[in-house]
Amino acid sequence: MITLSINKKTYNVDVDPETPLLWVLRDELGLVGTKYGCGLAQCGACTVHLNGEAVRSCVTKVSRAVGQEVVTIEGLSEKGDHPVQKAWLEIDVAQCGYCQTGQIMSAVVLLKANKNPTDADIDAAMAGNICRCGTYLRIRDAIKLAAQIERKEA
């Protein structure tokens, strides 16, 4: 049995320690907001926070998460009102939406480190999250808006 802390809740799961964290989230715990894209850490769709870092859960063995704090899109805010989520809705970023969970989780980590990112900062930080619909320009706008919202709320 493996004990995990996810979105401030404790879960016990009976899985092989080598199982990717993504499969535990989706198949064992029903936290399906995190998406499977490539399975090789090449696309960013599966990004979750592990102790605040934007890890790729498809290549992260669940054993790495034991004793650590995991946050998924479901736990990012209580009412879906994290500044990045608000900005995403305001700018209407999503097209098909499949990659957006990963995009948002990466954007949150960027904004923790950089309260006022430039286009170049955003491009460098978000290069690991691919969007097949090409919403990159709206993602940039939404990250800048989220930074403004965070400054106002601070």
Added chain:
Amino acid sequence: MKKYIIVLAGIVTIVALLSFSLKDQPISDANDSFHKDSIASVNAFKDVYKVLISPRCMNCHPSGDVPLQGDDSHLHTMLPQRGKDGKGINSMKCGNCHQATPMEGLNQPPAHPDWHLPPADMKMVFEGKTPGQLAKQLVNPKTNGGKTMKQLMEHADDGLVKIGWDMGEGRTAPPISHAEFKKAWIRWIETGAYAPKDK
């Protein structure tokens, strides 16, 4: 006649010393306890160099701030940045994808608990370096991460060095084994850590 022989011997000695100093250069005096041998040292470095310049080593010692990837040493997809400490930047840390232990399968990210590039203030570039340039860089504490000769020798067994021979499916290993590399590395240092003269 005796005078003539002494003068001739002197000339021969000077010529020998000159040719020695022009050919291969001892780089450090930190290993005086070892028997210096420029020929053996330079020969050993041939093996060292071909490992260090192989993709498994050079890809994380790039000339720019983006690591290289693959047997063709292309820029790493997603263009992750070096960052100040060599471990990436905010949402693009090396450890976000490079795990402590690898997942099985082709093209999975290679793994080590402390995956990183050299830090921004000491980039320790291998890419594009000639044998002479790289040898000099490796023994200078100002360009080798502050390592003494002893620490340099021990570095052959560093975990991140050894992982070069265990990078997972689809990645060609360095041209000689780790044991052969370590032997050449130590021999190069013990015989004087000479830098080959670049042509």
